[in-house]
Amino acid sequence: MQGLLLALSAYIIWGCFPLFFNLLSHVPSLEVLANRIVWSVVATLLLILLLGKRNQLLEVLKNRQLMPWLALTSVLISANWLLFIWAVTQHRVMEASLGYYMTPLISLLLARLLLKEALHPLQAVAGALATVAVVWELYSLGSLPWISLTLALTFGFYGLVRKRYPVDGLCGLTVEASLVLPIALLWLLWQFWSPTQNLLFGETTDTTLLLIASGIMTAIPLLLFAAAAKRLDLSVVGFIMYINPTLQFLIAVFIFKEDFPPQRVVTFVLIWTALVLFMWGMWQARKAQQQAVELG
Template sequence: MRGLLLAISAYGIWGCFPLFFSLLANVSAFEVLAHRIVWAYVFTGLVILVLGRRKQLAALIANRRALAWLSLSAALITINWLVFIWAVSAGRVLESSLGYFITPLVSLFLGRLLLKESMNRWQVVAGLMALIAVLFELIAIGRLPWVSLVLAGSFGLYGLVRKMQPVDSLNGLQVETMVVVPVALLYLAWLWSAGQMMFAQSLSDTVLLIAAGAVTAVPLLLFAAAARRLDLIVVGFIMYLNPTLQFLSAVFILDEAYPPQRLLTFVLIWIAMGFFMAGLWQSHRRARRAMA
């Protein structure tokens, strides 16, 4: 029960991200991103100190191979954060929601193509349904839903990199932010020197920008704790709480307008999601029988 509550909390926080970052719509996406990196680095560093994990962090930084992989994952997650923040400020939360619905299917393809992981028939159907949904979106609006595809692609590749170089979420996030924090600080220094920094201009923006660090780190820590307690099938199912909440927030709270065909695209993705979960359940049952 505790693991279930942890997972719901993690995905619930992620699902409410559009509401949080919409409060910073008056701040440029690049400044929000820079503060998110800096304060996430500060927050995870404090948690590591409190938990006494400095030795593990030092060992991770000394591992050149791990540092190289985490530098790549840092670049991917930075792209993901930037596009998501921009999408929220631009009123394109529905597209970001679609991206996170597609993400598990991107991971499915990457696992099959690069890691040679097996796919059952339900997962093949899920992948084809997702492809049909993207093609339909392309034909209906005359262009690729680039926000959705960049979010799904960057996070799918991020998951692939972290799978190839597995480290715990806390130290992993600390190293990832450590890699990009110098760039973030240089950008903030340039904004300050140019008199364009929004930080410290108002109390509400300042508090929200600092809170972005904790908001980034907390769900990752909750998720890591949940993943240790729950079966993969349960974690995979609850994962869809995130884009579902984003979708509901966009339609009912942020009042985003969307063309009628966008609903059909989501229906196709939801059907693909159902096939995807059926495939996970089938694999889970087979693994249970093999262990019996």
Template structure:
């Protein structure tokens, strides 16, 4: 792979994870909108935006051909429920000033992937990977003992996104077509919510101030754009490099929570982050060794 391709891949990866890391700042601007309303707008406008991309690329044929394989449609429907619930939990976390918990959840995601690989795909873990999982479990024990409860929102975000990745990995559909089909799969549920709210006199897509009305369609664009950049990055970079870039998103979220949103970083929670960072370091070292061995 050429140096230019690698540099382009890093640029695409930085763009994708940078946008994801910027999400708390963006969605905080929609604080006056209910999380479910934001989810509806995000999915609908995301579907519209991806439809335009598919039209521009002339990629409708392979995308619509997926409907000829019901098992693929069913798996994409499951993936849609997982990613939709993840989006909603994230929006709730931002709305409830729990961005630090969101950051913790996305730091946990790679370690959730390790566990899912072992439990579902019967993958064998290396000693370093076992150690990384153990440190993550210690972090959860610390949260429970020191803070009095498990970090449910963090566990849900990490678990739902890990499961989404597992399901999506088993569906041979490219990122853009897959996103269109996933957002399309959410439409029946969102239509029920829209009709219920309309009957109660609440408008889901209109009636907001000018700034909010402009930001809601942009939420759909920002849903699709980083996935496109991420797909471009993975085509140009090895998995070890992609894995290292992965930590940009939750790091940006943590810094945003502490420095911009003034969320308190209790010493006990700092211990939890320290344990998870140590686990991620071991996980990254294991991935790097596997890459160097070519397996």
């Protein structure tokens, strides 16, 4: 029960991110990203010290084989953060939610293509339906859902690398944010010293506190999720992850009142159907694996 509550808390916080970043819609997306990186490093380092994970962090930093891959994931997660922040400021949260619905399906296809992992037939159908959804979006609305696809691909490749080179979530995020920290700081300094300086950090108390809180908001759900993953079966964690895009979708429709054309209803129905087949296939594959172990 404790693990379930921890996981629900993490996904609810992630799902409410549009509400939080909407409060920063008056701040340029690059400034929000730079501050999120800076304050994420501060927040995660404090958590590592409080949780006694200093040695784990040092082990990650000493791993020469791992560091180049964490440099890659730092770029991928930064790109994902930037696009999500921009999507919120442009009132395109619905497209962002579609991207996070598509992420597990993209991850599944990437694992099949690059890691040669076996697919359950139902999961193969789910992947085909996701492809149909993208083609339908292109046909019906005349443009690719590029925000959705980019969010899904960046996070899909991020998850793929992290799966191939596993590392503790908190330590991993600390290193990833630290690797792009110099770039974030240089950009902030450049903006500060520029003749047309327009940094909003420090301009008002509310904005400054919200920018600092972006780092805390990044670290807390990650910590909750890491604690939940130790207590819950991965299939349960995989199922409730859809709370995140579902909350984003509901926020887009009922709070931000974003346009929801009839054609996009078809897109979401196809994706939701694909996700049901994806989860069903995952459950069937896991059941078969358990039976094989019992018989063996």
